[in-house]
Amino acid sequence: MPRRFNVAGPCKPELHYMLPAAARVLRARRLVADFNYFVIHAPRQTGKTTSMIALAQELTASGDYVAALVSVEVGAAFNSDPGAAELAILDDWRLALAAQLPPDLRPPVWPEAEAGARVRTALSAWTQAAPRPLVIFLDEIDALQNETLISVLRQLRAGYNWRPTGFPASLALIGMRDVRDYKVASGGSARLNTASPFNVKTRSLTLGSFTRDDVALLYRQHTDDTGQVFASAVIDHAFALTQGQPWLVNDLAKTVVEDILNDEPRPITVAHLEAAKELMIQRQDTHLDSLAERLREPRVRRVIEPLLAGGSLSDVPQDDIRFVVDLGLCRFDGPGGLVIANPIYKEVLPRVLAFTATASLPHISPAWLKPDGSLNPDKLLDAFLAFWRQHGQPLLGSVHYHEIAPHLVLMAFLHRVVNGNGALDREYAIGTRRMDLCLRYGGPHPVTMGMELKVWRDGESDPRDEGLAQLDLYLAGLGLETGWLVIFDRRSGQPPIAQRTTVEAATSPQGRTITVVRA
Template sequence: MRFFNTEGPVRPDDHYCLPPLSRWDLDEILMLISQKKYFLLHAPRQTGKTTCLLALMERLNREGRYQAVYANLETAQAAREDVALAMADIVQTVAAEASRQSGDPRLEPIAREVLADNTPTRALRAFLAHCSERLARPLALFLDEVDALVGDTLISLLRQLRAGYTQRPEHFPQTVVLCGVRDLRDYRIHSSADKAVITGGSAFNIKAKSLRLGDFSADEVVRLLAEHTRETAQVFTPEAVAHVWTLTRGQPWLVNALAYEACFERPAGRDRARPIDRDMIEQAKEALIARRVTHLDQLADKLREPRVRAVIEPMLAGTSLGEVPIDDIEYLLDLGLLRQDPAGGLVVANPMYREVLPRMLAFTPQASLPHIRPTWLTSDGGLDPDRLLDAFLAFWRQHGQPLLGSAPYHEIAPHLVLMAFLHRVVNGGGTLEREYAIGSGRMDLCLSYGAVTLGMELKVWRPGEADPLPQGLAQLDSYLAGLGLDSGWLVIFDRRPDQPQIAERTESLPTMSPGGRRVQVIRG
């Protein structure tokens, strides 16, 4: 039985899949190869790059015009800037793959001879010359995980490829394709010792083009899920399919992970007579986030990088980006963490990532929470908003100040602590949704628990600014109207210096919004 793939390249015999080459502009790629071009393919992790490269290799070798060779250079990453060690690994990796894929047993011994007779800065060039001369057809070389290399190692690789470029195709590969997460413009080659930039894309100025593998379209999501239905007769309801698309915006790993969780991990989903419905997809999402699966954990790890924080922190805080380098913005786009909204501006790439980012950042504050008795519950297990307000005020007065230091992003530390508290509330059977955007000036939260839905808006009173109360009331009005609610909370965190301690300044007062909605204004 086939299944949805979440680890490594797709194997059509084992995994549900779309035809890999249908996701590229294949005519353009074949034209670049026929024109002897060197080019890049890039896309975020776990979007199908390797699967597409392997399918392209198989097609080219089957057609017989070229000898295509695929090699993954990831193992050379461990050598860092030890060029001799890294180049030995790269040459031996390429030789082993070329030998296996072409059937020429002499290539590996030739690689050993080349490494013995050449300096590390010439060895790859020399081997590729030997390889191109021995093979009966022009060599198309696909190098994967190139951007895993750093510093002098990456420089040496790129410059050796450039040095042999004029000898193609008789004495050097007809085509070289470099594949990785990042575009060549972000091959910012650093010394690992001091992080100083050594050089950039000029080390490979023979690049003809950079091609990007996109996410699934809505139609491709439908087609992939239909593969499961075709083999098992288990259907996805239209609402479930729509929810997969809404949560993922077609990010391939997320689509496969949600579907696998719903169909193969959840006990209800393993009953093939039962349709996969929207609630099962929502439960799958929560399970993936709670387990901190590898893909999402890698995403969380990126949040610690200064260049990522420089963009994500103001986005969560609702402030403007300020003077963020273009390279840093493009880096986040290449990672697939953000996308450019057609209406203008940067947004988180999909709603699932949008939920994961603050949840991951709130993990440490949540782990730091003291034991909190759920005094907000009624006798029948429902949520009482008035009791919840009292519980939060008591919590904030007692624990808010020390917990701020546990938050990894200073600008939104109060937001993260509040969300940590609310996660303690919804862990009993509710949900917490978040909305935020660059320049919005706020973060919106929607807490749902049983029959109760509570809309909140979080604002920050920063030094040198006016009281955000009037703007917050107007913004909360609009948010509550969208939720269909007639009441909510406006939480204003005062970050001005020389204010009394949180325990002293925290207060809550009822008021009315401009639209006549009841608002509880919480200042802390």
């Protein structure tokens, strides 16, 4: 069977292209050798499970340990009933361990125990029966919540003192978040009802994203198997789009090979990657869809909303910022501060947030097109003004992120304009109170348009002059001499949108011709 790029579940070397998995967690091997308890946390779909399965297999094959990965995810169905959760977890472990270990290394029959002590009792019995030190990797720990999470953590803490002869010599909790951030309920604000539910951890490790060289090594495996080439420029672009996020790296290549090129062995180009990126975003693959679900959580919104609007994060709790980083939605960009994790997510997030507005758009005749199919910017402006005056007010109420509702409605309109014949790029900058848009439209005469969006709120001065100066810098980077400055007036007591929407011409500080839209 030919190998494929994997986007679902742990990688298997005989089926999937993959990097040496255990090599990604070398520090974990040292912690195991010292009989430590520790945490592995990283965003979803970064290879945690694959890496820890590989490490468990290597440890067992060495003859020095009995090592296995088991999950507690099935216990999430009983987050307020620890006893029922324990039974489900232990039953699932039995199946998982039968697939991983030979009969002489598997645990004995789980002994009877009271609810709230079954996990500890089972691990203790297996430790005493095992012919070598027992190493357990406990996956999906943050699927548990409430009393069940507290119970499991306390049982592990209680058994720690009796390692390595009475309890696993080494144990790792694997999930998206560091244990210090586990809440009574996912997304809740209260901490667990104990000061230190797992204060025996020695280290918290995380899995980084792939480097550019990692991406090249992964894609080269496909070239070696099939002869299909990813040129150096293509690898550079793949890394730029994904920033090495493992699931995106795999799905981008899989979409190119299987969906864009239909398994034809043609060389892959940057244009193919761009087409694949658009297809991934449009169909909202499972991983991207799970990110969309996260955007509804209040603590995620508290970070993402000002980030998209170019606002300040000064009032955002540190725990919320850490939470979105642990989820993989954002990353720290050195001196650039907090940013959206990668360009694909930068496309996905606003499109998801604007989905309802996009679905609510009325039929709009493409009056902005010339007879030859190219874009007429003047007609586009007329069409937007007419659309905004008639539909802006009701559409603003359809957007969940109220602070950036005008931005999202405008983007929904522009996506209707692009409609597969171009692209809409976005730039955000914390603290600048702006969002920049670049509309690129194809056709016989390609057009590039630069826009800057500003919001005028109560207590603030007119942002026109600041916006003109900021737009100068953005247009200079695009090589353009004209652009739009769109100012959304969100001050209280203003006339209806249909009455206050106006347009005027202005000249920027560097002499560019700017169309100022007051909406």
